[in-house]
Amino acid sequence: MSESRGPGRRPGRRPGVSDTRGQILTAARTIFAEKGFDKATIRGIARAAGVDPALVHHYFDTKEGVFIAAMRVPFDPAVIVPLLLNGPREEMGERLVRFILTVTADPQAREPVLALIRTAVTNEQAVAMIREFMTDALLGRAAAALGIPMLRMEAAFAQMFGMLMARYILRLEPMASADPEELIALVAPAIQRYVAP
Amino acid sequence: MSESRGPGRRPGRRPGVSDTRGQILTAARTIFAEKGFDKATIRGIARAAGVDPALVHHYFDTKEGVFIAAMRVPFDPAVIVPLLLNGPREEMGERLVRFILTVTADPQAREPVLALIRTAVTNEQAVAMIREFMTDALLGRAAAALGIPMLRMEAAFAQMFGMLMARYILRLEPMASADPEELIALVAPAIQRYVAP
Known part of the structure; x- marks a missing residue:
């Protein structure tokens, strides 16, 4: 696993596009752990990852897709x-x-x-x-x-x-x-x- | 444990007062199992037991009290x-x-x-x-x-x-x-x- 910037970092330092997928998964792990599957949202995961929700859909299609990738x-x-x-x-x-x-x-x-x-x-x-x-x-x-x-x-x-x-x-x-x-x-x-x- | 009537029984057959506590606990077990602690309510438990919510408070004081009695x-x-x-x-x-x-x-x-x-x-x-x-x-x-x-x-x-x-x-x-x-x-x-x- 590569190191990732926490969502609390200064917004000026944007990660490279190649890190985005990993960054979404890191955020997803936090959100799923905090909220469970039902209450977690693509929007919430995107917010925690500091990306647009469309990008989450692009990489993982659905919330289930994010979950499977994150939990594996x-x-x-x-x-x-x-x-x-x-x-x-x-x-x-x-x-x-x-x-x-x-x-x-x-x-x-x-x-x-x-x-x-x-x-x-x-x-x-x-x-x-x-x-x-x-x-x-x-x-x-x-x-x-x-x-x-x-x-x-x-x-x-x-x-x-x-x-x-x-x-x-x-x-x-x-x-x-x-x-x-x-x-x-x-x-x-x-x-x-x-x-x- | 004494046998208890399910909540689906005809309302005409009321159990004796001495069964009420057991009946509330039976209903509480069902409700807590279905909903977990947070989403369960005294009102819902009372409804499933076919009793007035005041009676649940009378026997167990709080939802925590019902839970402890039911889970023990x-x-x-x-x-x-x-x-x-x-x-x-x-x-x-x-x-x-x-x-x-x-x-x-x-x-x-x-x-x-x-x-x-x-x-x-x-x-x-x-x-x-x-x-x-x-x-x-x-x-x-x-x-x-x-x-x-x-x-x-x-x-x-x-x-x-x-x-x-x-x-x-x-x-x-x-x-x-x-x-x-x-x-x-x-x-x-x-x-x-x-x-x-």
Whole structure:
């Protein structure tokens, strides 16, 4: 991910056209995380990105298009599947938990994950879209690559999803401020059992 | 829990006064599950229960009061802590997962859990209330009773919470239609590891 200027920067410094797409996605992550899918608008995203709404439509067509592009980044199967497979099989659980905690440690990278959770929980229409993406692109591909039943992949997902909920949304203590290494030591064996039985 | 008449029943059959409180709670579970905390109203809950809004205020004072009373049922620490402790320690994980899946198998009993999740994810004000309840009354008491660190109790909670999300909110297949016994066999060992190390 390239660095981007926050929407609060002085309007005089305009980014190059080639940055515009990334800038819209950065703004979209913030807006979706704050408002969820339903209440977010193309107009609001454009405003936060400092661009014309027509440009958002040009790059992503619809709000759904922006959402899919914005949410794919941290869960990219093209990143996660090789991450699982490259390295010792007995450390797969640890690699996966470390990856998830590392990605979400950065508040800006965490935003799309929280946006995804908020949307999944509150929006019936979006949940179908998210379920399709999760099942086909992410969990299905990972389960196939590992040669494990889908239910095991989903149990592993449930553990990590619940951990993110407890840490970043419910902010339960001591989970919310726990050192990542302590969490990895605690949770990785459960993931390992699911993904490499 | 006593049986209650659905809001759709003929208005001629009025329940006894002693049922009114239970009837309001049943209606509240439905309304909170459908709308979340923010959009639910005392008036809407009263309407669904077929009672005067003044009666809802009389029993529960505020919307928060209704919510706390309604959400306490399936997560009652007075039920969960003895359940964990009564029986062999090596089957604790299994007892806990079976209890959670049995309670949530009934759509009516599941509603408060889903209401809780929707509210926690979307309402900043309610999340503080839920966090307090979770930490002090539920997880804190369970961790103390088991003599384990709070972080372990929260990891177990995260696993079960994520499982309920995947099964009932995201409705990922095959998790959504999996036989409870298959899920128990898969998930209970992870819970066991957390709560009885």
